[in-house]
Amino acid sequence: xxxxxxxxxxxxxxxxxxxxxxxxxxxxxxxxxxxxxxxxxxxxxxxxxxxxxxxxxxxxxxxxxxxxxxxxxxxxxxxxxxxxxxxxxxxxxxxxxxxxxxxxxxxxxxxxxxxxxxxxxxxxxxxxxxxxxxxxxxxxxxxxxxxxxxxxxxxxxxxxxxxxxxxxxxxxxxxxxxxxxxxxxxxxxxxxxxxxxxxxxxxxxxxxxxxxxxxxxxxxxxxxxxxxxxxxxxxxxxxxxxxxxxxxxxxxxxxxxxxxxxxxxxxxxxxxxxxxxxxxxxxxxxxxxxxxxxxxxxxxxxxxxxxxxxxxxxxxxxxxxxxxxxxxxxxxxxxxxxxxxxxxxxxxxxxxxxxxxxxxxxxxxxxxxxxxxxxxxxxxxxxxxxxxxxxxxxxxxxxxxxxxxxxxxxxxxxxxxxxxxxxxxxxxxxxxxxxxxxxxxxxxx
Amino acid sequence: xxxxxxxxxxxxxxxxxxxxxxxxxxxxxxxxxxxxxxxxxxxxxxxxxxxxxxxxxxxxxxxxxxxxxxxxxxxxxxxxxxxxxxxxxxxxxxxxxxxxxxxxxxxxxxxxxxxxxxxxxxxxxxxxxxxxxxxxxxxxxxxxxxxxxxxxxxxxxxxxxxxxxxxxxxxxxxxxxxxxxxxxxxxxxxxxxxxxxxxxxxxxxxxxxxxxxxxxxxxxxxxxxxxxxxxxxxxxxxxxxxxxxxxxxxxxxxxxxxxxxxxxxxxxxxxxxxxxxxxxxxxxxxxxxxxxxxxxxxxxxxxxxxxxxxxxxxxxxxxxxxxxxxxxxxxxxx
Numbered sequence: 001x002x003x004x005x006x007x008x009x010x011x012x013x014x015x016x017x018x019x020x021x022x023x024x025x026x027x028x029x030x031x032x033x034x035x036x037x038x039x040x041x042x043x044x045x046x047x048x049x050x051x052x053x054x055x056x057x058x059x060x061x062x063x064x065x066x067x068x069x070x071x072x073x074x075x076x077x078x079x080x081x082x083x084x085x086x087x088x089x090x091x092x093x094x095x096x097x098x099x100x101x102x103x104x105x106x107x108x109x110x111x112x113x114x115x116x117x118x119x120x121x122x123x124x125x126x127x128x129x130x131x132x133x134x135x136x137x138x139x140x141x142x143x144x145x146x147x148x149x150x151x152x153x154x155x156x157x158x159x160x161x162x163x164x165x166x167x168x169x170x171x172x173x174x175x176x177x178x179x180x181x182x183x184x185x186x187x188x189x190x191x192x193x194x195x196x197x198x199x200x201x202x203x204x205x206x207x208x209x210x211x212x213x214x215x216x217x218x219x220x221x222x223x224x225x226x227x228x229x230x231x232x233x234x235x236x237x238x239x240x241x242x243x244x245x246x247x248x249x250x251x252x253x254x255x256x257x258x259x260x261x262x263x264x265x266x267x268x269x270x271x272x273x274x275x276x277x278x279x280x281x282x283x284x285x286x287x288x289x290x291x292x293x294x295x296x297x298x299x300x301x302x303x304x305x306x307x308x309x310x311x312x313x314x315x316x317x318x319x320x321x322x323x324x325x326x327x328x329x330x331x332x333x334x335x336x337x338x339x340x341x342x343x344x345x346x347x348x349x350x351x352x353x354x355x356x357x358x359x360x361x362x363x364x365x366x367x368x369x370x371x372x373x374x375x376x377x378x379x380x381x382x383x384x385x386x387x388x389x390x391x392x393x394x395x396x397x398x399x400x401x402x403x404x405x406x407x408x409x410x411x412x413x414x415x416x417x418x419x420x421x422x423x424x425x426x427x428x429x430x431x432x433x434x435x436x437x438x439x440x441x442x443x444x445x
Numbered sequence: 446x447x448x449x450x451x452x453x454x455x456x457x458x459x460x461x462x463x464x465x466x467x468x469x470x471x472x473x474x475x476x477x478x479x480x481x482x483x484x485x486x487x488x489x490x491x492x493x494x495x496x497x498x499x500x501x502x503x504x505x506x507x508x509x510x511x512x513x514x515x516x517x518x519x520x521x522x523x524x525x526x527x528x529x530x531x532x533x534x535x536x537x538x539x540x541x542x543x544x545x546x547x548x549x550x551x552x553x554x555x556x557x558x559x560x561x562x563x564x565x566x567x568x569x570x571x572x573x574x575x576x577x578x579x580x581x582x583x584x585x586x587x588x589x590x591x592x593x594x595x596x597x598x599x600x601x602x603x604x605x606x607x608x609x610x611x612x613x614x615x616x617x618x619x620x621x622x623x624x625x626x627x628x629x630x631x632x633x634x635x636x637x638x639x640x641x642x643x644x645x646x647x648x649x650x651x652x653x654x655x656x657x658x659x660x661x662x663x664x665x666x667x668x669x670x671x672x673x674x675x676x677x678x679x680x681x682x683x684x685x686x687x688x689x690x691x692x693x694x695x696x697x698x699x700x701x702x703x704x705x706x707x708x709x710x711x712x713x714x715x716x717x718x719x720x721x722x723x724x725x726x727x728x729x730x731x732x733x734x735x736x737x738x739x740x741x742x743x744x745x746x747x748x749x750x751x752x753x754x755x756x757x758x759x760x761x762x763x764x765x766x767x768x769x770x771x772x773x774x775x776x777x778x779x
Binding site for chain 2: 003006007010014017206209210211212213214215216217218219427
């Protein structure tokens with residue numbers, strides 16, 4: 001292990017010095033910030049005002065949601081169930097852009113459905129969700145706890161507002177939080193691809209410049225492979241840490257400069273009927289509102305950073321190990337650098353499959369295929385991120401551990417098999433790689 | 446040959462028995478290795494004694510590199526045993542071995558010092574030890590200025606010196622060099638030969654495989670010849686050459702070549718000649734019948750002016766070709 005560590009450190013040092021590492025640390029976060037900006041700045045240009053009908057047969061909301069009128073969203077209440085088809089076609093509901101369905105289970109299962117006619121912009125969707133959630137929060141505090149609002153926020157679970165097209169209510173697509181998960185999954189794939197290719201190139205280079213035999217006189221092939229994967233993996237994590245840092249700074253700067261209106265607390269004021277809220281000083285209220293403006297809401301709360309980042313790190317690490325091992329084995333068995341590039345195509349195809357699976361999960365969260373995708377190690381890093389962001393159904397939260405365990409065991413198995421390929425292929429030079437040969441090497445101890 | 450002596454206590458303290466045990470640096474016993482259906486080594490046994498330079502010879506594809514990789518535990522043998530200093534070879538012995546493979550390379554973007562540190566650490570050295578030994582070698586090769594240079598900035602000859610330094614940095618007891626002279630310029634060949642001789646004088650054991658028979662003749666004490674996966678010859682260089690001599694002598698003289706040939710008459714055969722200058726030659730002569738060196742000198746005296754005369758032993762190049770051809774013929778006959 002000591003030798004693997006020495007190999008890893010050398011690899012890390014080389015990566016840190018490379019221009020591509022520095023370039024990626026700058027370009028990557030800029031790209032993320034650019035996409036975020038586009039989502040908010042351009043996404044807000046759809047419809048600027050929304051009429052929302054809240055169906056609340058149990059009068060849970062008490063026909064209140066906002067302390068004062070919001071220029072962008074108007075709410076009406078109906079103390080009755082309204083069929084979706086009725087809402088979709090009945091002329092008297094045509095003035096409403098969306099219907100928010102609140103049933104008696106909302107305080108327990110924390111899920112509400114929003115049926116829209118025209119897909120809302122992200123700003124609008126977040127605004128409705130935010131206002132609804134704050135109101136429910138107040139109700140829950142009043143009904144169940146004696147906590148202050150700030151204390152309650154520390155322990156509460158976010159409310160899931162499932163967005164559905166009123167004309168196609170079975171289409172589960174467009175859950176914004178799911179997209180966040182997909183984005184995270186995409187980042188995992190991006191890192192796997194970029195750093196997997198780095199592993200491949202690094203090993204091919206060691207083969208072509210013939211240092212590999214010098215190394216093998218001191219370290220076992222498996223140690224060498226593991227050291228390489230580890231070193232490049234640490235570089236990937238450092239790169240990711242830089243991304244978080246730069247994106248974090250960027251988001252802060254964007255919030256302060258590009259979206260100043262989002263900080264206007266008065267626009268986002270909810271009923272504030274609890275004693276605790278009433279007793280807050282104006283400054284506290286401002287801070288509270290600022291803290292909870294919709295932008296922050298999206299970035300820092302809907303994403304559920306603490307939860308997501310933890311799993312993200314785990315799936316990124318093991319997903320990288322799983323795929324990285326394939327790249328390492330491929331580098332070891334290829335006869336030349338071009339050989340490796342040719343055989344990398346099936347691996348890239350698998351990464352695309354993972355991306356597709358993530359998108360499929362986004363649109364079909366409850367489909368059986370989505371479940372399969374969440375267990376298959378090639379696709380699980382992305383699909384699990386999407387499922388996690390959408391929220392696992394009550395009582396099925398353990399499934400993410402099942403997926404993770406399968407991924408981990410698969411990574412170990414692949415590491416073992418790749419060790420054989422590595423051992424048998426690393427000292428073969430200048431050959432043309434074929435599947436027959438690959439099979440021979442893998443079957444040889 | 447080196448002997449380690451130890452004191453064995455017997456029943457009587459007064460009487461001490463000295464037992465001498467021969468320590469082999471490396472012993473290979475019936476090593477066999479196949480790659481798929483192809484036999485790469487067929488029951489090859491070798492012994493390297495402490496403090497000798499051992500040449501591993503053989504044509505391309507004979508199995509030399511496979512044997513060297515087995516010793517370095519890069520490849521595992523199918524059958525046979527490798528012993529290092531009379532112990533079964535294991536990974537911990539690798540720290541006592543320095544290995545310069547035939548296909549050798551360096552990381553182009555690393556500095557000379559970083560390279561030494563990296564490879565030294567892999568061989569189990571501390572940073573301090575690396576520094577001390579690295580300084581010794583850079584001073585010796587007078588390359589102190591290169592310390593911070595990147596490999597890609599060095600010429601091929603410079604890089605070769607760095608490779609050699611990295612191989613011997615951890616002061617190995619056994620040095621294994623696969624084709625150490627291939628790609629080296631004559632100055633570096635000379636330098637490396639000198640270093641090898643010096644290391645031998647320090648008691649280090651060196652195994653080298655080479656196609657450069659002149660170097661083998663010059664520096665190797667013993668050699669083994671591998672052909673078609675089998676060892677076909679092993680012994681001391683001097684003995685091998687001596688045993689294959691076939692009555693050839695060289696005579697350096699001044700005078701007329703015609704007079705020289707006439708003097709030889711029927712008892713001797715002129716095999717070859719070299720012209721050194723005006724009426725100065727070296728003639729290579731083979732004895733016929735019962736004639737010997739004395740007879741040759743007698744017939745020549747008075748005909749030409751002899752400057753020097755000596756017995757010509759076959760070169761290792763000739764021995765190599767002879768043995769390979771002989772082995773091929775035997776194979777064909779079978």
